[in-house]
Amino acid sequence: MTKDLKTISKPLVVDLTHGGVTIARELKKISDQVLAWDIYGTLKGSDHEMLLEMGIDEVDGPIADSTIIAPVHCPVKADITHHEITGLLLGPWKEARGIPVVEVTGVKGKTSAVWILRKIMENLNPLILSSLGSYAGPELLRRDISITPASMIETVKLAGPRDYGSAIFEVSLGGTGLADVGVLTNIAEDYAIRNGTSRASSAKRQIFKSRMVCCDLQAFNRYYRNFGDKTNTFSVDTGASVHATDIRYGLDSTVATVTVKNLKTIDGNRINTEFGIETFAPAEHHLSNVLGAVSAALTLNLDLKDIQRGVKGFQGIPGRTSIRKVDGTCIIEEVNPGLNVKAVEYTLKMAEDLPDPVVIIGGRYGVTCEDIDEDRLSEILREFSDLNIMFTDELGYSIMRKTHKNSPYFKSPDDALKAALEHETVILIYRSEYRDLSRR
Secondary structure: OOOOHHHOOOEEEEOHHHHHHHHHHHHHOOOOOOEEEOOOOOOOHHHHHHHHHOOOEEEOOOOOOOEEEEOOOOOOOOOEEHHHHHHHHHHHHHHHHOOOEEEEEOOOOHHHHHHHHHHHOHHHOEEEEEOOEEEEOOEEEEOOOOOOOHHHHHHHHHHOOOOOOEEEEEOOOOOOOOOOEEEEOOOOOOOEEOOOOEEHHHHHHHHHHOOEEEEEHHHHHHHOHHHHHHEEEEEOOOOOOEEEEEEEOOOOOEEEEEEEEEEEOOOOOEEEEEEEEEEOOOOHHHHHHHHHHHHHHHHOOOOHHHHHHHHHHOOOOOOOEEEEEEOOEEEEEEEOOOOOHHHHHHHHHHHHOOOOEEEEEEEOOOOOOOOOOHHHHHHHHHHOOOOEEEEEHHHHHHHHHHHOOOOOEEOOHHHHHHHHOOOOEEEEEEEOOHHHHHOO
């Protein structure tokens, strides 16, 4: 990979759907000739005009002697990935700001980990990029924004000269090399990318370009053991640098003891300690997200009292994992555009231990690039035959037919919720952007 922006000749930016336009515009500021390839044919007319006005030439394929800059999931072989070029483009910003930077990637739990870290690092007034929007401290900069690496550039530009003392970026499929601490929440499903020629675990390896990394223990042991010298691990189970014991799960509040063994900090110190936490984590996978955030904070050598205060202040994310009461019924919402089979399995296991539960499963197609494995999900549902299950919307209808369950179906999730209120506990597992669901 080219390490210096000045040595990149004839940059050809591939994939204008997933942040390529932003990258091409930034490269044009430092390069006389920039090429752009709309490989998926999805660019809007106004963006074509903007590229033309900026002197960025559009092409229909690879060009001789060009430096190909493409996303890691793209079928075109990249000389530099979108992640790597973003790290190079934002290098001067980080040097000028001199602030701690955290990047969070993984298959599940990325947004939750970012939001927990936001609470922990509240005193540092963090700049935030997440799937729920960009923020500078408490100020919303933009609601509808992707978590492609180029959105980090957009977030920095949106923030402008505002005063912030740290940055936490949620990034899909890896890291940019910009982070002091990278967090890999898990590889809950190692789904295929690049037309089946690569896997998510390979793409997310980019997070290890960070100065230090906090990685889920299971993912580390399976995929990333060769990065042990710069990695702290976390897990609900023992064996990790940061793990939990004496766990007492609760719907509103979970308490646990966090044990830290030989954790490496960014300034070269080692931490061995034990402390209690209280937080919102009704099930094991929620607590794992908390431990990921805690391990990142410890790696940054943040104050232990700030860590305890931050995790206690985290009350879930409305529309992702959150709990509300309606007429005496407890409704647990697991709404996520990246819903996958492993996440559903985690939630079904949690439901088994709840009073008088009913589970509503459904959602929509086309809300993420990755498809959910409906056949595997149907197998999982058959393993939980004792649970009361309802289905809703497009995804729910398809899964209901595959499972051959004689279960209630509702076209609208709102109608399903109304019907479920006769139960003491309702768990809504729904594949969608929450803002779409909230407008129904």
